[in-house]
Every structure is written in C-alpha cells, then in structure tokens.
Amino acid sequence: MNPSLNRWPVFAIAALLVWLVWALQSILMPFLAGALLAYLCNPLVNRLMSSFKVKRPVAVTMVFSSLLISLSISLILLLPPLWRQFIYLESRLPSLLRWVNRQAIPWLEKTFHTDIDRLDMDLISTWLASYWQEAGTAAGNVLTRVAQSSMDILSLAGLLALIPVVMFYLLLDWDKLIQNIRELIPRQHEPVVGRIAAECDEVLAAFIRGQFIVMLLLGIVYAGGLQLIGLKLGIIIGLLAGLGSIIPYFGFIIGILSASVSVLFQFGFDVDHLLLVGLVFMIGQVLEGWVLQPYFIGDKIGLPPVTVIFAIMAGGQLFGLVGMLLALPVAAIIMVLLRHAHDSYRNSHFYQRTDRLDATDSSQDADS
Structure with missing residues (x-):
C-alpha cells in the first residue's frame, strides 16, 4: 500500500481543526485562555502533590485560590496609580513636545554639531486632537451600542467568567486528558x-x-x-x-x-x-x-524572538484574538517539526550519498 494513502486522515483532521477554529473563533477565546492558564499552573499543582502529598483536587484548589487572590489584589493596587499616570501623560504630552523642541534638540545639535529639524507642533497637536476625538467618539459609540444591547453585556461577562471555570476543570483533569490523548495515538507511532x-x-x-x-x-x-x-x-x-x-x-x-x-x-x-x-x-x-x-x-x-513576533502577528491577522492565543503553541509545534525534518534530511541517503560521485571520479581517474 502506498504510504501516502495512510497519511490522508492526518491531513483531513488538521484541515478540520483549522476550519473549526475559523468557524468557532467567536466562542473559543475563554476555552483557549483557560487552557493556557491551566498549562501554566499545572507544574505548580504537580509540585504541591509531590511535596505535600495532597490529592489533586486539593492542590488545584490551592493554586486556583492563590492565583485568583493575587490577581484581584494586583488589580486593586495597580489600576488606580496606572490610570493616574495615563492622565498625567496625556496632560503633559504637549509640554513634553515643546521641551523636545526648545531644549533636547538644541542640546543634541550643540553636542553632535548637526542640524535637526524641529517638531511641527501645530501638526502634532492637530493629529493628537483628532486622534483623541476619534478615540473618544469610537469609545462612546461602543459604550452606546453595548448599553443598548444587554445581551452583548451578558455575553461578554459570560465569556470572561468562563475563563476561570475552564481553567479549574481542565487543571483538575489535566493528567487524565493527556493520558487519554496519548492512548488515542497508534501504538506504532506513539514513541515518535x-x-x-x-x-x-x-x-x-x-x-x-x-x-x-x-x-x-x-x-x-x-x-x-x-x-x-x-x-x-x-x-x-x-x-x-x-x-x-x-x-x-x-x-x-x-x-x-x-x-x-x-x-x-x-x-x-x-x-x-x-x-x-x-x-x-x-x-x-x-x-x-x-x-x-x-x-x-x-x-x-x-522560541526565537522573531518567530514569536511573526507568529503573534500572523495569528492575529488570520483568526483575531483566538489566533494570537494559538500562535505560540502552533509556532512551537512547527519549529519542532522543522527541526526533525532538518535532522532527517541531514541523515538521509539523498544528502549523504557520495558513493556514485566517488565511483564516477574513480572511473575518470582510471581512464586517464
């Protein structure tokens, strides 16, 4: 039997998964975010189980509670000063631009003996004003639309609330899930x-x-x-x-x-x-x-930094937020597969074959 015929189910399943991601991207975000958090927290759960000899539900509850409390405290402490700093930055930005024109650029010109064009304050001020106006108008339109549709609010709140729920239950059954997936792999391919x-x-x-x-x-x-x-x-x-x-x-x-x-x-x-x-x-x-x-x-x-940047941008362009969440796992899988393909090519008979060339050279030497 042609080996390529045995591979068509793999390609069919991969194509089906891509289509499902595209078709269900509007509801996949909380599940992917929850799975990512579960993946991040699973080593902590395993460490608690091995160090304190507790059962998995207890370890999962401890990790989940600690993460939830830490995140809540961080938001309470961080959001007010961060908001004040954004307000300060917005109010001081025109003064900063004037300082660049009047002090920073003259100092650079004097120090490095060069001429630097001044910033066009009128153009920048006009651009900033139009930008903030457009941003405010867009935000107002979004708030108006959300306020007019209580279903949107409920849907958004439901999706966000799903993230910790998905994380908790995936973390609870993580080892069983991995084992079930491993058992579905054909036995002859399971080691590879x-x-x-x-x-x-x-x-x-x-x-x-x-x-x-x-x-x-x-x-x-x-x-x-x-x-x-x-x-x-x-x-x-x-x-x-x-x-x-x-x-x-x-x-x-x-x-x-x-x-x-x-x-x-x-x-x-x-x-x-x-x-x-x-x-x-x-x-x-x-x-x-x-x-x-x-x-x-x-x-x-x-993952190399360039690979990370490209993967995130490509995932966002193709599938939006869901694509950005899937970008890093997919990039890691592709990189590992490419590494194995590279090693297979370097070890292949096609790459290392020198017998024919050596035979040809020997025959030419004998003829001469």
Missing part, C-alpha cells in the same frame, strides 16, 4: 509522537512558563524601582520595559531611554536621577542574566 510532544512541551515551557514569568518579574522590578526614585511615569515605563524584554535588550533600551527622557522632562538635567535610572535598569539586567533566566528558563531552547 510522544518524543515530539515532549520537545514541543519543552519549547513552550521555556517560553510561556519561563519567558513570560521573566517578563512579569522584570516589569515589577523596573516599575517598582522607577517609582521609588520618584518618576511619575514609573509604572507605565517599567511595565513596557518588562513586556519589551521578550526581545533581548529591546526592553532594556526602550525602558532606559524613556525613563531618561522622563527624568529630563520632570527634573531637568539632574545627574542623580539619571544615575538612579541607570542603576534600576542595571539591577534588572543583572537579575535577568544571573537569576531569572537561569532559574525559569535554564538551558532550554525557547
């Missing part, structure tokens, strides 16, 4: 599929469980440090720098430049505050390189 699945899990663990935790902790370090030195936009800049650390050194560069500009605008050319900003980001870099990266990621090979 299991090895590939383990590699995919390792890649995802290195990025989702590792890199996301590193980003979160770096954001907390940066935001807390900048707030301690008195920077009024410390939380916004710190969190952005933490999120930007998904790309090596990108978050550090963006964060320290933004914080330095904020210091110059808030305190003037204050060397002490500039040094303190540098100290905060150097502490973050030391913690990332010597503590966070080795502990949470180790020597695992995660």
Whole structure:
C-alpha cells in the first residue's frame, strides 16, 4: 500500500481543526485562555502533590485560590496609580513636545554639531486632537451600542467568567486528558509522537512558563524601582520595559531611554536621577542574566524572538484574538517539526550519498 494513502486522515483532521477554529473563533477565546492558564499552573499543582502529598483536587484548589487572590489584589493596587499616570501623560504630552523642541534638540545639535529639524507642533497637536476625538467618539459609540444591547453585556461577562471555570476543570483533569490523548495515538507511532510532544512541551515551557514569568518579574522590578526614585511615569515605563524584554535588550533600551527622557522632562538635567535610572535598569539586567533566566528558563531552547513576533502577528491577522492565543503553541509545534525534518534530511541517503560521485571520479581517474 502506498504510504501516502495512510497519511490522508492526518491531513483531513488538521484541515478540520483549522476550519473549526475559523468557524468557532467567536466562542473559543475563554476555552483557549483557560487552557493556557491551566498549562501554566499545572507544574505548580504537580509540585504541591509531590511535596505535600495532597490529592489533586486539593492542590488545584490551592493554586486556583492563590492565583485568583493575587490577581484581584494586583488589580486593586495597580489600576488606580496606572490610570493616574495615563492622565498625567496625556496632560503633559504637549509640554513634553515643546521641551523636545526648545531644549533636547538644541542640546543634541550643540553636542553632535548637526542640524535637526524641529517638531511641527501645530501638526502634532492637530493629529493628537483628532486622534483623541476619534478615540473618544469610537469609545462612546461602543459604550452606546453595548448599553443598548444587554445581551452583548451578558455575553461578554459570560465569556470572561468562563475563563476561570475552564481553567479549574481542565487543571483538575489535566493528567487524565493527556493520558487519554496519548492512548488515542497508534501504538506504532506513539514513541515518535510522544518524543515530539515532549520537545514541543519543552519549547513552550521555556517560553510561556519561563519567558513570560521573566517578563512579569522584570516589569515589577523596573516599575517598582522607577517609582521609588520618584518618576511619575514609573509604572507605565517599567511595565513596557518588562513586556519589551521578550526581545533581548529591546526592553532594556526602550525602558532606559524613556525613563531618561522622563527624568529630563520632570527634573531637568539632574545627574542623580539619571544615575538612579541607570542603576534600576542595571539591577534588572543583572537579575535577568544571573537569576531569572537561569532559574525559569535554564538551558532550554525557547522560541526565537522573531518567530514569536511573526507568529503573534500572523495569528492575529488570520483568526483575531483566538489566533494570537494559538500562535505560540502552533509556532512551537512547527519549529519542532522543522527541526526533525532538518535532522532527517541531514541523515538521509539523498544528502549523504557520495558513493556514485566517488565511483564516477574513480572511473575518470582510471581512464586517464
């Protein structure tokens, strides 16, 4: 029998899954978000079970309660100052642009002996005014539409409420679910599929469980440090720098430049505050390189930054929010499959075959 004929069910199932994602994307978000949270929390549950010898329902309840309480406290503590900083940024943005024209650009011209065009304040002010007006109008239209349709409110609230419910029950039955999926794999292919699945899990663990935790902790370090030195936009800049650390050194560069500009605008050319900003980001870099990266990621090979950016953008373009949630797992699977395909090609007879060429060369030497 032709081996390719045995593969058509795999391609048919893959095509069916893609179609189902496209057709059901409006309701898949809470299930995918809940599955992602369950995947992130499953190692904690297993550790509690092995360390304290508790049953899985007890460990799941402990992890779920701790996560819910921590998230609630974080939102209560973070949202008010974050909102005040956004209001402050909006009110001070015109002054910041004038400061760039009157002080920053002249200093750059004097220091580096070059000419730099001034910012067109009228054009920027007009653009900002139109942007905020459009944003306000759009927000008003959305609120009006939502207020007019109580079903939309109930649907949105129901979808959001489903996330912790899905997470809890998936976490409760995670081991059984994985075992059931493993038992569905044909026995002759189970070792290979299991090895590939383990590699995919390792890649995802290195990025989702590792890199996301590193980003979160770096954001907390940066935001807390900048707030301690008195920077009024410390939380916004710190969190952005933490999120930007998904790309090596990108978050550090963006964060320290933004914080330095904020210091110059808030305190003037204050060397002490500039040094303190540098100290905060150097502490973050030391913690990332010597503590966070080795502990949470180790020597695992995660997803390359360019792959992450492309996968998220492509998933969002194809399937919206659902595609963005599916982007990283799919990218991890594709990367592992490509790695196996590359290894198979390098080990193949087609790639390593040299006998015919050697025979040809030998015959030519004999003839000569």
